[in-house]
Amino acid sequence: MEASVASYDSPSSLSAGLRCRCPRCGEGKLFSGFLTIAKSCDRCGLDFSFADPADGPAFFVMSGVGILVTAAWAWWAVAAQPPIWAQFAVVVPALVAGCLGTLRPVKSWLVAEQYAHKAEEARWSSTGRHGEGGFTIDRRKASDR
Numbered sequence: 001m002e003a004s005v006a007s008y009d010s011p012s013s014l015s016a017g018l019r020c021r022c023p024r025c026g027e028g029k030l031f032s033g034f035l036t037i038a039k040s041c042d043r044c045g046l047d048f049s050f051a052d053p054a055d056g057p058a059f060f061v062m063s064g065v066g067i068l069v070t071a072a073w074a075w076w077a078v079a080a081q082p083p084i085w086a087q088f089a090v091v092v093p094a095l096v097a098g099c100l101g102t103l104r105p106v107k108s109w110l111v112a113e114q115y116a117h118k119a120e121e122a123r124w125s126s127t128g129r130h131g132e133g134g135f136t137i138d139r140r141k142a143s144d145r
C-alpha cells in the first residue's frame with residue numbers, strides 16, 4: 001500500500017486514542033507493547049517517530065485518577081467510617097487499576113493530538129553563517145547562495 005499518495009478518512013483524535021489505533025487510518029495498532037509505541041502503522045505505514053508525549057500521559061492519569069479516587073475515598077471514609085484495613089483494601093487497588101487502565105488510551109489520545117496538530121520537537125536549521133545571525137531565514141535565491 002502506498003502511504004504517501006493515498007488519502008485517509010482519519011478518525012477523530014479521541015476516537016483513535018480511546019481505541020489505541022493509528023491516528024491517520026484508524027485501523028493499525030499504535031502500540032507494540034503495553035506502552036511501547038510501534039515503529040510504524042501496520043496498515044498505512046505511518047511513521048510513528050513523531051510520537052513522543054513524554055510524561056504527559058502519566059501526569060494526566062495520575063492527576064485525574066488521584067483526584068477522583070481520593071475524593072471518593074474521603075466521602076466513603078466520612079460517610080461510612082470503614083475500618084482502616086478495608087480502606088487500604090479498596091483504595092490501593094482502585095488507584096493501581098485506575099492508572100493502569102487509563103494510561104494506554106490517554107497516551108494514545110495524546111499521540112493522536114500530536115498527529116492532528118503536527119506537534120513535534122523543534123528542528124533548527126542553520127544558514128551556515130554563524131556570527132551573522134546564524135539561525136535566520138535565508139531570503140536569498142537558491143542560485144545566489
Ligand SMILES: [Zn+2]
Pocket residue numbers: 022023024025026027028041042043044045046
Ligand atoms: Zn495507519
